[in-house]
Amino acid sequence: xxxxxxNLNKRRFIKTLGISFLSFPFLKGVRANYRPKVVIIGGGxxxxxxxxxxxxxxNQFDIFLVEKNKYYYTCPYSNSVVGGFRxxxxxxxxxxxxxxxxxxxxYNEVKFxxxxxxxxxFSNNESLNYDWxxxxxxxxxxxDDIEGYNIETNKSLPHGWNGADAKIILxxxxxxxxxxxxxxxxxxxxxxxxxxxxERASLIAYNLKKRGMRFKIIILDSKDSFTKKKLFLKxxxxxxxxSFEWISRSQGGKVTKLDYKNKSLIxxxxxxxxxxxxxIIPNQKKKNLFLNDNDNDWLEVNPSTFExxxxxxxxxxxxxxxxxxxxxxxxxxNSQAKVCAENLKNIILDKEILNPVFFxxxxxxxxxxxxxxxxxxxxxxxxxxxxxxxxxxxxNINDNKLQRNVEVEHSKGWYQTITKExxx
Amino acid sequence: MINLLTIPxxxxxxxxxxxxxxxxKDEISIKMIVNNCASCHLENNHSDLIxxxxxxxxxxxxxxxxxxxxxxxxxxxxxxxxVLNLEDIRALADYYYEKK
Numbered sequence: 001x002x003x004x005x006x007n008l009n010k011r012r013f014i015k016t017l018g019i020s021f022l023s024f025p026f027l028k029g030v031r032a033n034y035r036p037k038v039v040i041i042g043g044g045x046x047x048x049x050x051x052x053x054x055x056x057x058x059n060q061f062d063i064f065l066v067e068k069n070k071y072y073y074t075c076p077y078s079n080s081v082v083g084g085f086r087x088x089x090x091x092x093x094x095x096x097x098x099x100x101x102x103x104x105x106x107y108n109e110v111k112f113x114x115x116x117x118x119x120x121x122f123s124n125n126e127s128l129n130y131d132w133x134x135x136x137x138x139x140x141x142x143x144d145d146i147e148g149y150n151i152e153t154n155k156s157l158p159h160g161w162n163g164a165d166a167k168i169i170l171x172x173x174x175x176x177x178x179x180x181x182x183x184x185x186x187x188x189x190x191x192x193x194x195x196x197x198x199e200r201a202s203l204i205a206y207n208l209k210k211r212g213m214r215f216k217i218i219i220l221d222s223k224d225s226f227t228k229k230k231l232f233l234k235x236x237x238x239x240x241x242x243s244f245e246w247i248s249r250s251q252g253g254k255v256t257k258l259d260y261k262n263k264s265l266i267x268x269x270x271x272x273x274x275x276x277x278x279x280i281i282p283n284q285k286k287k288n289l290f291l292n293d294n295d296n297d298w299l300e301v302n303p304s305t306f307e308x309x310x311x312x313x314x315x316x317x318x319x320x321x322x323x324x325x326x327x328x329x330x331x332x333x334n335s336q337a338k339v340c341a342e343n344l345k346n347i348i349l350d351k352e353i354l355n356p357v358f359f360x361x362x363x364x365x366x367x368x369x370x371x372x373x374x375x376x377x378x379x380x381x382x383x384x385x386x387x388x389x390x391x392x393x394x395x396n397i398n399d400n401k402l403q404r405n406v407e408v409e410h411s412k413g414w415y416q417t418i419t420k421e422x423x424x
Numbered sequence: 425m426i427n428l429l430t431i432p433x434x435x436x437x438x439x440x441x442x443x444x445x446x447x448x449k450d451e452i453s454i455k456m457i458v459n460n461c462a463s464c465h466l467e468n469n470h471s472d473l474i475x476x477x478x479x480x481x482x483x484x485x486x487x488x489x490x491x492x493x494x495x496x497x498x499x500x501x502x503x504x505x506x507v508l509n510l511e512d513i514r515a516l517a518d519y520y521y522e523k524k
Contacts, residue, residue: 356452357457357460359463361500373500407500
């Protein structure tokens with residue numbers, strides 16, 4: 001077995017548990033002969049970025065990464081698969097064993113975390129203890145918010161709000177006939193990647209237009225506005241004239257019921273919309289991993305250290321947390337993870353906690369050659385309890401085709417870099 | 425008697441005089457800013473679609489950062505640099521080029 005591919009067998013587990021158990025009562029700061037055990041759950045952009053940053057200290061810490069899946073399909077660029085101009089395999093990554101040869105990678109499914117006992121229980125009944133834990137498990141969905149829409153109906157009407165299901169959405173779009181109507185239900189805030197429902201609609205339109213089909217896309221929204229709205233509306237008008245209808249919540253856009261049999265969505269004002277393809281993106285909440293947890297939709301963290309408010313020595317980054325003004329995005333998760341790793345290292349080594357600063361950019365494709373973005377710097381407020389934006393800015397509404405194409409290159413460059421940084 | 429409207433006016437002036445990420449050496453560790461730059465500009469293994477500033481001279485880096493800041497074209501680099509002041513940019517340059 002390779003050193004970096006750890007499947008905990010019982011013997012190894014007992015040994016690991018025993019060493020840590022013996023060490024734990026004496027742990028205070030870091031002793032010369034003690035190596036703190038840091039476990040990261042989640043190998044996506046949050047957990048993976050944290051791992052990449054903490055790895056610099058692998059000579060001082062024992063670092064474990066726990067991930068359920070051997071392969072990871074990125075959410076960024078998943079809509080390009082739906083658009084038909086990118087292959088799903090281009091979004092497929094796994095943690096590079098060579099890059100992480102000093103990290104113990106464990107492929108197992110977490111059943112729950114007992115933060116009082118500092119133990120992670122796996123679905124196969126194995127366990128792993130930790131001194132410090134970082135979790136980045138991503139999101140779950142609120143299956144009860146839309147009548148008639150649940151985990152079962154999602155099998156035939158997938159939301160595709162993960163990287164892996166992009167090909168299923170593509171196949172459904174490819175099966176549409178001329179003059180189809182597409183219904184897209186956009187969720188209420190907060191949710192993973194705020195511009196993505198509108199990017200998805202844009203790239204479904206691109207796919208259909210490219211194949212010479214006529215279509216109508218109706219976006220039924222649970223909100224009264226959305227990020228980069230002016231830029232999207234302009235792009236739809238320029239690229240897909242008379243093909244889009246956006247219905248805000250106050251206009252009756254919030255979907256409350258799915259009539260699966262009649263391929264219809266019913267909104268809170270009683271309006272009924274019928275479509276050949278329905279894509280419901282459900283409201284979202286944290287993926288819960290804890291044995292004893294509250295019912296909050298999102299994990300509450302100290303924004304300087306990302307330590308959870310109600311689970312000591314457990315830190316969290318990425319889509320699962322309430323990050324104040326920061327949107328749930330891969331870029332945000334990456335930025336948070338670096339701060340988390342830096343200050344977790346400072347906590348373990350009993351050093352000063354550094355003031356964080358964060359940055360996020362979200363690029364959106366309206367077509368393969370038409371990209372615009374939104375970005376912001378963020379800091380922690382003076383009460384040290386919330387991440388606040390220093391002002392959001394977008395691409396210029398009057399940018400020409402060349403400038404939109406420059407942003408295509410920036411977007412691709414960012415994706416190449418961040419995936420190299422995280423996965424190796 | 426002070427007109428109440430003058431208070432927010434002077435507060436705005438104070439804010440405008442001081443770029444948001446100024447005094448990074450004292451307030452924010454330069455490392456924290458650099459970590460965000462690394463989302464696109466890795467020292468090694470970066471994308472061929474994004475220029476590497478590790479291959480240019482320190483003074484060129486400073487000039488380019490000031491140019492990004494000055495040319496108000498809503499480009500991504502303008503948006504990134506507009507919150508920095510000259511002291512911030514020099515601190516970034518020191519970090520990158522003294523590390524070399």
